[in-house]
Amino acid sequence: MLPTNFDTLIADRPDLATVLTGVASWIKHHPDWEIIDPRELSRSLTDADAWALATALRLLCDKGFFRQVYMVVAPSGVLADGKYDDPRRIPVRVADRWNQYFETAEADIVAVLEARK
Amino acid sequence: MSQERSVSPTDEELLGEMRQLAISIQNNPSQKLKIVTDWYEQKLRTSGPQKAELGLLLLTILNARDSPKIEAVAEKPVVISLHGIRTRGDWQKQLSSALSREGFVYEPLDYGFFRAIQLVLPFMRERKMKWFLDQYNAVTKGYYNPPSIIAHSFGTYLVARTLGKYAELKFDHVIFCGSIVEIAYPWTRIADSFQVTRVLNDYGGRDFWAKTAVFFVNDAGPSGAKGFQDCAGGRVINRHRPEFRHSDFFYPSNYERTWIPFLSGNDPAPLAATEPRKANWKFRIVVAALAASALLLAYFLHAFWK
Numbered sequence: 001m002l003p004t005n006f007d008t009l010i011a012d013r014p015d016l017a018t019v020l021t022g023v024a025s026w027i028k029h030h031p032d033w034e035i036i037d038p039r040e041l042s043r044s045l046t047d048a049d050a051w052a053l054a055t056a057l058r059l060l061c062d063k064g065f066f067r068q069v070y071m072v073v074a075p076s077g078v079l080a081d082g083k084y085d086d087p088r089r090i091p092v093r094v095a096d097r098w099n100q101y102f103e104t105a106e107a108d109i110v111a112v113l114e115a116r117k
Numbered sequence: 118m119s120q121e122r123s124v125s126p127t128d129e130e131l132l133g134e135m136r137q138l139a140i141s142i143q144n145n146p147s148q149k150l151k152i153v154t155d156w157y158e159q160k161l162r163t164s165g166p167q168k169a170e171l172g173l174l175l176l177t178i179l180n181a182r183d184s185p186k187i188e189a190v191a192e193k194p195v196v197i198s199l200h201g202i203r204t205r206g207d208w209q210k211q212l213s214s215a216l217s218r219e220g221f222v223y224e225p226l227d228y229g230f231f232r233a234i235q236l237v238l239p240f241m242r243e244r245k246m247k248w249f250l251d252q253y254n255a256v257t258k259g260y261y262n263p264p265s266i267i268a269h270s271f272g273t274y275l276v277a278r279t280l281g282k283y284a285e286l287k288f289d290h291v292i293f294c295g296s297i298v299e300i301a302y303p304w305t306r307i308a309d310s311f312q313v314t315r316v317l318n319d320y321g322g323r324d325f326w327a328k329t330a331v332f333f334v335n336d337a338g339p340s341g342a343k344g345f346q347d348c349a350g351g352r353v354i355n356r357h358r359p360e361f362r363h364s365d366f367f368y369p370s371n372y373e374r375t376w377i378p379f380l381s382g383n384d385p386a387p388l389a390a391t392e393p394r395k396a397n398w399k400f401r402i403v404v405a406a407l408a409a410s411a412l413l414l415a416y417f418l419h420a421f422w423k
Contacts, residue, residue, distance in 0.1 A: 038174060039181030050182065051132065054175040061170070068170050087173065088154045105150050108180070111173040 002027045002036065002115050003065045019048050019056040036066065036113040037079070057113060066113035073108040074100075083114065131168060133289070133314055134160075135176050136262065137382040140194070144220060194289065195222045195260055196380060199249070201270025201295060201364075202236050208367035212267070215372045221380065224256045224264070236271060237333050242278075249275045250283060263287035265380050270295040270326065270363065274337060277302055280312055287312050290380050294319040294366040297330035299338025304349040316353040317379050319371075320344050321361025354384060 004024040010017045022045045027036070042053055060066050069083040074096035081097060084090050087109055093101045134156070141152050153173070160169035196216055198209045209225035216223040228248055236242065257264055266288050268276045273296040280286050281303075291313050307313055320327070320341050327341025341363070344355035356375070358365070375385045 038177045042178045042181050050175060050178045051128065054171055054178055057174055058167070058171045062167075068174065070173070087150075087157050090150060090154075106147050107150065109150060109153050109173070109177075111170070111177045 002033065004028055006060070006065070009059065009063055013056075013059065016052060016056045016059065019045065019052050020059075022048060023056060023060070034114065035069075035071075038111060038113070061113065064116055067116050068111055069114055071110050071112050072104050073110060075102050075107075079110065079112075083112075129311060130314070131172055131175070134382065135172060135179060138172075138176060139180065140220075193220055193222050194262060194380070195224060195256065195264035197253070197256055197264050197266045198223070198225045199266065199268040199272030199275060200227065201272055208269070208364075211367065211369065212372055215369065215377060216380075219377050219381070221377075226252050226256075239335070242274070242334070245271075245275055246279050246282065249279050250286070253279075253286060263289050265290040265292075267292040267376065268294075268296075269366070270297060270341070273298050273341070274330075274334070278336070280307055284310060284312065289314045290382075291316040292319065292376055292379065293317070294341070295324055295327055295363045296320065296341035297327055297334065297337045298340045298345075299331075299336065300340045300343050300346050301338070302340065302345055302347065304345060304347045304353045308349040308352045314352070315379075315384075316345075316349075317376070317385070318345055318353065318355050319361075319366050319375070320355060320357060321363070321365060322357065322359035323361060324363045326363045356385060356388060358388070 004027045006020045006024050010020050013020070023036070023041065026041055026044050027033070030040075036057070038053070038057060041057075042048070042050065045053060057066075058068075061068050067085075069085055070087045070090065071079045071083055072090060072094055074080045076096060078097060080094050080102075082090075082094050090104050090109065092104060094104055095101050138152065138156050142149050145152060153176075157169050157173060160172055198212060200209060209227075213223055213225065226249070228245055253264075266276060268291075273293045276288075276291065276293075277298040280288075293316065296318060304313075304316060308316075318340060320343065322342065324339075324342040328339045330337040331339060344357060345353055347353070348355065379385055
């Protein structure tokens with residue numbers, strides 16, 4: 001499961017406490033997830049301000065819990081398997097989960113968080 | 118879980134950039150990856166990886182949300198224009214096609230033919246401010262994002278005074294030309310309270326009306342001839358045109374190469390420094406000699422006929 005103990009962080013950043021608690025709770029309810037998809041997270045934490053949510057997620061990266069990577073949404077709507085440290089490294093064509101190649105020029109790029117190994 | 122948003126001016130700028138990015142993507146869906154990576158690369162260079170990574174996280178969240186923010190991101194930006202006195206603003210009509218072509222919703226405002234004598238009377242100016250506030254409320258109704266505005270001459274006065282009086286008034290980008298606002302206008306205070314994002318002041322070295330307005334209007338000033346002093350930490354751009362008079366800013370390539378890119382979030386390239394034109398004394402001597410000859414001739418003719 002992804003890390004969920006953000007107590008020290010919450011103490012340091014009381015302004016983001018509610019959002020960080022919400023993120024921890026979301027992870028606990030999604031124990032099988034290997035990444036945090038901010039799209040799913042923001043749909044769950046509907047009351048959280050987008051700015052506060054993005055800032056909290058960046059903080060989790062800065063403190064070493066996660067790292068931010070980029071994934072591509074395949075035409076079917078699911079995320080393709082490839083993860084890229086830098087959006088500029090996304091190839092012109094990538095394979096979806098069924099090994100069907102698609103052009104990335106028109107694809108949505110999603111910033112996701114994966115646990116730091 | 119609702120929280121108060123407390124974002125700094127630079128963060129507000131990042132939010133604005135994300136809005137522009139989403140609009141660019143919407144307009145050019147086939148270039149989605151390129152638009153994102155170009156922005157990312159530029160942000161890495163100008164602000165470092167922290168802001169670049171935060172921006173793309175924010176974009177992901179904003180795009181995913183089924184909330185007014187998505188509509189705010191996707192809606193077409195509104196541009197208002199406001200003319201000066203003794204004119205009905207023909208330039209406003211010229212702007213229409215250029216702005217519409219670039220996907221802006223354009224709202225030219227017309228307060229009628231305002232005479233110079235009316236400008237001198239404080240209660241008449243107050244009345245126009247109230248009119249402008251009402252127009253602003255009508256134009257922005259139903260929109261999430263603040264509009265941008267292009268104002269000329271007395272229009273700049275109306276915008277500046279109304280911004281100062283009503284804190285609820287907000288603009289995204291502001292373009293002034295032939296401005297008669299005082300040069301010490303407090304742009305830092307206005308920008309820090311998020312009433313404007315960025316300001317472009319196109320000003321001309323030969324703007325007679327901008328220089329003289331202060332003699333007729335108590336709280337006017339020559340920013341249309343000298344620029345603004347308070348540049349709000351780079352959020353106000355003074356663009357000096359040494360040879361320009363009061364209404365020389367209205368031509369298509371200025372709209373297309375300077376104003377519209379600025380409204381889209383791109384600052385204009387700096388102008389090449391130009392020296393003020395030196396006086397041609399030879400020409401002036403000839404004119405003075407001709408004038409003196411004419412006077413002498415008139416004198417002799419007068420003496421002859423008497």
